[in-house]
Amino acid sequence: MSDTQPENLPATSAAGDAQTPAAEVVDQRQGMFGVRGTGDTSGFGGLRRQVALPGGTPKPYGSWYDGATDRLEGLVGDGAIEKVVVDRNELTLHIARERLVEVAKHLRDDEGLRFEFCSGVSGVHYPNETGRELHAVYHLLSMTHNRRIRVEVSCPDADPHIPSIVSIYPANDWHERETWDFFGIIFDGHPALTRIQMPDDWPGHPQRKDYPLGGIDVEYKGAVIPPPDTRRSYN
Amino acid sequence: MGVEEQLPAGVLLTTIEGLSGYMRKASLWPATFGLACCAIEMMTTGAPRYDAARFGMEVFRASPRQADLMIVAGRVSQKMAPVVRQIYDQMANPKWVLAMGVCASSGGMFNNYAIVQGVDHVVPVDMYLPGCPPRPEMLLDAFLKLHDDIQHGKLGAHKKALQTEREEAALTAAPTIEMKGLLR
Amino acid sequence: MTTTDPYATTRDTTEGKVFTVTGQDWDSVVAGLGEEPEERVVVNMGPQHPSTHGVLRLILELDGETVTEARCGIGYLHTGIEKNMEFRSWTQGVTFCTRMDYLSPFYNEAAYCLAVERLLGIEDQIPEKANLMRVLLMELNRISSHLVCIATGGMEIGALTVMTIGFREREMTLDLFELITGLRMNHAFIRPGGVAQDLPPGALDKIREYITWMNKHLPEYAELCNANPIFKARLENVGYLDLAGCMALGISGPPLRATGYGHDLRKTQPYCGYETYDFDVPVWDTADSYGRFRIRLQEMHESLKIVEQCADRLAKLEGEPVMVADKKIGWPSQLAVGTDGMGNSLDHIKHIMGESMEALIHHFKLVTEGFRVPAGQAYVAIESPRGELGCHLVSDGGTKPYRAHFRDPSFANLQAMPIMCEGGQVADVIVAVASLDPVMGGVDR
Numbered sequence: 001m002s003d004t005q006p007e008n009l010p011a012t013s014a015a016g017d018a019q020t021p022a023a024e025v026v027d028q029r030q031g032m033f034g035v036r037g038t039g040d041t042s043g044f045g046g047l048r049r050q051v052a053l054p055g056g057t058p059k060p061y062g063s064w065y066d067g068a069t070d071r072l073e074g075l076v077g078d079g080a081i082e083k084v085v086v087d088r089n090e091l092t093l094h095i096a097r098e099r100l101v102e103v104a105k106h107l108r109d110d111e112g113l114r115f116e117f118c119s120g121v122s123g124v125h126y127p128n129e130t131g132r133e134l135h136a137v138y139h140l141l142s143m144t145h146n147r148r149i150r151v152e153v154s155c156p157d158a159d160p161h162i163p164s165i166v167s168i169y170p171a172n173d174w175h176e177r178e179t180w181d182f183f184g185i186i187f188d189g190h191p192a193l194t195r196i197q198m199p200d201d202w203p204g205h206p207q208r209k210d211y212p213l214g215g216i217d218v219e220y221k222g223a224v225i226p227p228p229d230t231r232r233s234y235n
Numbered sequence: 236m237g238v239e240e241q242l243p244a245g246v247l248l249t250t251i252e253g254l255s256g257y258m259r260k261a262s263l264w265p266a267t268f269g270l271a272c273c274a275i276e277m278m279t280t281g282a283p284r285y286d287a288a289r290f291g292m293e294v295f296r297a298s299p300r301q302a303d304l305m306i307v308a309g310r311v312s313q314k315m316a317p318v319v320r321q322i323y324d325q326m327a328n329p330k331w332v333l334a335m336g337v338c339a340s341s342g343g344m345f346n347n348y349a350i351v352q353g354v355d356h357v358v359p360v361d362m363y364l365p366g367c368p369p370r371p372e373m374l375l376d377a378f379l380k381l382h383d384d385i386q387h388g389k390l391g392a393h394k395k396a397l398q399t400e401r402e403e404a405a406l407t408a409a410p411t412i413e414m415k416g417l418l419r
Numbered sequence: 420m421t422t423t424d425p426y427a428t429t430r431d432t433t434e435g436k437v438f439t440v441t442g443q444d445w446d447s448v449v450a451g452l453g454e455e456p457e458e459r460v461v462v463n464m465g466p467q468h469p470s471t472h473g474v475l476r477l478i479l480e481l482d483g484e485t486v487t488e489a490r491c492g493i494g495y496l497h498t499g500i501e502k503n504m505e506f507r508s509w510t511q512g513v514t515f516c517t518r519m520d521y522l523s524p525f526y527n528e529a530a531y532c533l534a535v536e537r538l539l540g541i542e543d544q545i546p547e548k549a550n551l552m553r554v555l556l557m558e559l560n561r562i563s564s565h566l567v568c569i570a571t572g573g574m575e576i577g578a579l580t581v582m583t584i585g586f587r588e589r590e591m592t593l594d595l596f597e598l599i600t601g602l603r604m605n606h607a608f609i610r611p612g613g614v615a616q617d618l619p620p621g622a623l624d625k626i627r628e629y630i631t632w633m634n635k636h637l638p639e640y641a642e643l644c645n646a647n648p649i650f651k652a653r654l655e656n657v658g659y660l661d662l663a664g665c666m667a668l669g670i671s672g673p674p675l676r677a678t679g680y681g682h683d684l685r686k687t688q689p690y691c692g693y694e695t696y697d698f699d700v701p702v703w704d705t706a707d708s709y710g711r712f713r714i715r716l717q718e719m720h721e722s723l724k725i726v727e728q729c730a731d732r733l734a735k736l737e738g739e740p741v742m743v744a745d746k747k748i749g750w751p752s753q754l755a756v757g758t759d760g761m762g763n764s765l766d767h768i769k770h771i772m773g774e775s776m777e778a779l780i781h782h783f784k785l786v787t788e789g790f791r792v793p794a795g796q797a798y799v800a801i802e803s804p805r806g807e808l809g810c811h812l813v814s815d816g817g818t819k820p821y822r823a824h825f826r827d828p829s830f831a832n833l834q835a836m837p838i839m840c841e842g843g844q845v846a847d848v849i850v851a852v853a854s855l856d857p858v859m860g861g862v863d864r
Contacts, residue, residue: 023794027815051815054795087795088537116666119800120831122811122824139798139809139826146687150798171669174834175826197494197863198349199314206348207502214348214499222415227346228506234788234818267469271496271860272521272604274473275567279593282586297469312863315474315495318466344514349499368604 023052026129033232049235056083056094064147065091068113075106092150097162100153101189104165107140107149115140115149118165120175123183125208133157134185138165138172155185164190182207243392252390259303259329260382262291266302268322270309273336276368277308285371290378299325304381305358308368310338311351323358331361331385333377336368343367459487464848466495472571472852473859477836479848486848489840491833496863504823508789509535510750512820514607516810519825520861521605522567525560526803527825527861528609529553530810533690535611537797538814539790541743548739549613550692555626555729556599556608557691558722562633563592564804565715569640572712572853576653576846581643588636595629598622611790612749613742618733626730633723641716654709658839658851661706668835672806672828673718674855677703677710684802696725708854715856718804748790751782789818805829805856825864829857 029051032044060066061084068091069084080099085092095103107115119139126133132154140149155162164187166173176187177196184205187193195202204211215227225231269277281287281295296302299322311319323332334354337343340363342352351357361384364377389397431437464477476492500519504512516531517524536542570585593603599622600608600615608615644650660670662678675682681702685693701717703710742749751771754764771779794816800809806828813822832855839851 029817049816051817052794053815088540088797090797092796117671118669119798119807119809119826120669122822122826124813124822137796137811137824139800139811141800141807143682143687148688148798148800150796169669170667171831171834174830178830195494197497199494202313206499212348213346213502213506215346216342216352218346219410219412221411222413224412228503233506268467270474272518275521275604278571279586279590282590283583284587284590295469299467310496310498312495312497314497315466318495322467344518345498345500345503347499347503349497370603 024055025050025052026126027051028128029235032235047235054085054087057086061086061091064145068147068149069093071110071112072103072106075110076103090148090150092152094152094154097153097155100151101163101165101168103151104138104168107151108168113142114144115142117141117143118169118171121172121179123179123185123207125183127157127209129154131156134160134183136162136179136185160184161186161188163188164193166190181205184208248391248393252388252393253386255390256386256388259388260291260385262294263303263331263378263382263385264294264296264301265292265304265306266299266322266326267295267297268305268307268319270307270311270315271338273308273339273366273368276371276374277306277335280371280374285375287375287378290375290382292378299323300327302326303329304331304333306333306335307339307354307358307360308335310336310343310345311354311357312349313351316351316357319354319357329388331381332358333362333364333381334360335364335366335374335377337365338367340365462845466492469575472575472857475833475852475857475859475862477848477852479840479845481845484844486840486843486845489837489848491836493830493833493859493862496859498860498864500864501823501825504820506819508818509611509792509820510785510789512823513610514605516823516825517605517607518860519864520803520805520808520827520829520858522564522858523560523803523805523808524605525553525556525609526801526808528607529557529691530799530801530803530808530825531812531823532609532611533801534797534799534810534812535792537799538792538795538812539611539748540793541612541745541748544743544745545613546740546743547692548617548733548736549741549743551729551733551736552599552614552618552741553609553691554693554696555726555733556596556606556614558725558729559592559595561722561804562719562726563589563596565719566592568715568804568853568856569644569712572850572856573644575849575853576650578644578650581640584636584639584643588633591629591632595622595625598625610742610750612745613740615741615750616753617741623730623734626726630723630727630730633719637716637719637723645713645716651709653846653850654707654712654854655705656707656709657843657847658708658711658854659706660835660839664835664838668838669831670806670835672802672804672832673711673714674832674835675806676701676714678706679704684800684807688800690799690801696728698722698725708850711854711856715804746778746781747785751778751785791816791818800826803828805858805861806832808861825861827861827864829855829859829861830864833857833862 029049032047065086073081076099080096080103081093082096083094107113119141122137124135124137133156135152135154138151140151153162162185164176166176174196176190177193179185180187180193181195181197182205198206213227213229218225279285281293287293305323305326307319334340338345339354342350354360362377362381364373366373460481462479462481464479466474466476474495478490478492479486480488500515504515507515513528513531516527519527536545566585566589570582573581597603599618600606660674662680665675665678679702681700683700686700698721701714703714771782792814794814796813798809798811800807808828809826811824812820815821835855836852840848
């Protein structure tokens with residue numbers, strides 16, 4: 001097994017073949033305990049691990065996914081759906097951000113899709129996936145057809161704008177504010193994009209990976225335990 | 236303050252201290268300051284099984300102006316800290332603060348950007364009660380210890396002397412991290 | 420007349436004069452208002468308030484007693500739990516997420532563990548007894564959570580007896596929790612792969628006693644409140660939110676079922692074996708606070724039915740494992756309090772020290788490093804007492820979650836507060852918020 005083989009993926013391979021999705025490498029991890037340089041005498045420092053998320057699945061996807069994606073593609077045309085991932089019995093559509101509002105509208109209104117319930121936005125920050133650092137993940141539920149879908153939109157750090165879908169799913173109001181608060185993703189068209197969890201004048205966006213956990217040392221008699229993000233930990 | 240603060244030190248003051256301590260502890264009114272999980276345990280302490288009314292404390296006053304004891308029950312976030320201070324300042328003397336739970340005492344398991352690491356960064360605390368959350372019996376024990384403290388509290392000149400003594404001791408005391416050689 | 424109180428001054432802001440009212444100074448307030456009689460009054464029901472169900476800030480614009488605009492300020496309990504979980508192993512994450520919605524800790528744990536198990540791909544390897552215990556604990560938690568909702572709701576409208584009897588029943592439930600998990604609240608008992616410990620001896624008898632007790636006492640709430648004219652006058656047609664409003668705002672749980680739409684994830688997308696239990700989903704059709712109250716009462720009865728079925732099934736599964744069989748994932752030991760007061764499992768220690776080197780290695784690796792979860796993401800939603808509680812987990816193939824996000828039902832449901840309260844009276848705001856049953860730990864996380 002070569003060093004660049006992505007590990008820990010259920011039944012996939014980096015090259016991808018007819019059955020399995022090609023993995024999408026988002027990060028590189030080095031070493032084991034976070035120790036770098038000459039301090040590491042264990043030899044674990046030579047470990048290299050690629051972080052590879054499940055990549056795009058080739059058609060056919062199985063179960064109801066094909067019908068739904070075909071229907072959506074028919075409604076929005078080309079260029080909207082960047083990638084379809086079927087992993088662990090969940091369907092994820094990666095959507096180009098300019099087409100998000102259109103896609104959301106069709107997902108909600110078309111009778112075959114009818115995803116009426118938006119569970120909210122979740123932000124994820126991949127600092128080393130250049131050009132697509134910030135992801136906004138929407139989970140939709142169709143109560144009519146009793147199925148779930150995930151819509152994922154990415155934007156670069158340099159231009160962290162994603163159109164807001166509050167006009168289609170008003171439920172997303174506070175969720176988008178929270179994602180702005182924690183990640184800095186600006187949702188264009190949101191009625192009032194302000195901080196919601198942190199104090200109104202808080203600098204920075206706490207749940208980004210480059211924001212420290214912010215803990216203090218715990219002091220004992222003559223000893224100190226550093227906060228968890230500065231301790232050695234398994235990579 | 237009251238006339239009891241003006242009395243000269245001596246036997247009279249000591250008797251008055253005993254009496255006023257008893258009065259104060261017997262009907263200490265807590266302010267409703269429940270924040271998180273500890274608030275639920277605080278409510279159950281006021282509820283029938285662990286009745287805090289036995290100790291004169293079931294009257295949870297909503298207005299801090301009428302309360303004697305602020306039980307900070309739960310984690311104090313950065314956003315909430317100014318509110319804690321404001322409520323504390325609005326309470327009338329004599330007032331006490333009980334930090335209930337590890338989050339109020341020291342930040343608890345949440346050693347991060349969002350939680351004040353111990354409400355004693357914001358208000359002076361008279362009693363720390365660890366636990367996550369502390370059982371109602373533990374809270375009652377804290378109440379009783381606090382009552383004991385209040386019973387033996389000093390007034391007027393005695394109080395000033397005690398405070399001066401404590402301040403001297405605190406200024407010369409070694410911080411925890413300097414007390415080396417004790418870690419077992 | 421005190422004018423030196425730093426909190427009782429008036430100040431001018433861009434929005435106009437701001438008065439901080441502390442008592443005995445109404446003259447100054449009225450005098451100040453007299454200049455501009457048309458101006459609106461914005462009242463802050465601040466984070467510290469006995470009736471706002473936790474640290475919720477309600478900003479109300481009043482016209483007399485009518486609320487013309489209402490807004491919520493949240494974030495006063497924000498703990499950064501989601502970010503904290505990124506620095507702890509998958510099993511340690513349970514202790515963090517359990518403290519989010521502190522009135523239904525088992526639901527937080529269950530949503531998280533189900534998501535971890537989906538990422539691990541061991542969803543169908545969870546032992547039956549573990550699933551049974553999960554359902555048992557979750558339904559007991561539903562009862563205790565609804566009791567707190569009813570109790571605090573009653574207290575907030577002034578019915579203090581409802582509070583005392585609510586907490587009395589809740590104590591019986593907490594006794595059961597203590598017997599089974601060791602703690603009254605924030606248990607960290609449901610772990611990825613199963614549950615932490617087997618049922619202690621005597622637990623089933625206690626559960627049956629509990630069922631008898633609750634069957635006797637739960638009807639008390641109905642007798643006290645259902646037909647009570649004051650209760651009905653305060654709750655009926657208050658906090659009205661019909662189906663269209665609920666669907667637009669993403670409301671789930673009792674407020675949605677009060678509109679007549681019986682959407683319950685335990686029935687539509689069952690997990691942990693819920694499809695094998697016999698229970699109903701109570702639905703009401705008035706879409707107001709009274710309907711939500713009636714639904715919660717009935718849900719407690721239904722939960723009791725499920726608890727009884729769980730107890731019957733558990734009686735047949737003595738000695739079955741409660742953790743997944745895969746030794747690289749399943750938490751190794753079953754602790755018990757020994758004669759010296761320390762938690763230990765002497766059998767387990769004998770096994771790992773004397774009999775099996777592999778077991779020792781597994782124990783060590785599991786406790787220090789934790790297991791590794793293959794990269795990917797998963798979203799699992801369960802039906803918590805407040806609505807749909809979802810857990811979105813992203814794994815990077817490591818020992819810690821890369822991103823854990825919880826879609827908390829209280830956070831989503833609280834968005835409905837303005838629409839329910841605007842146009843009503845101030846007192847109805849309290850009732851409406853109480854009927855949504857937001858738990859600020861879940862709202863702020």
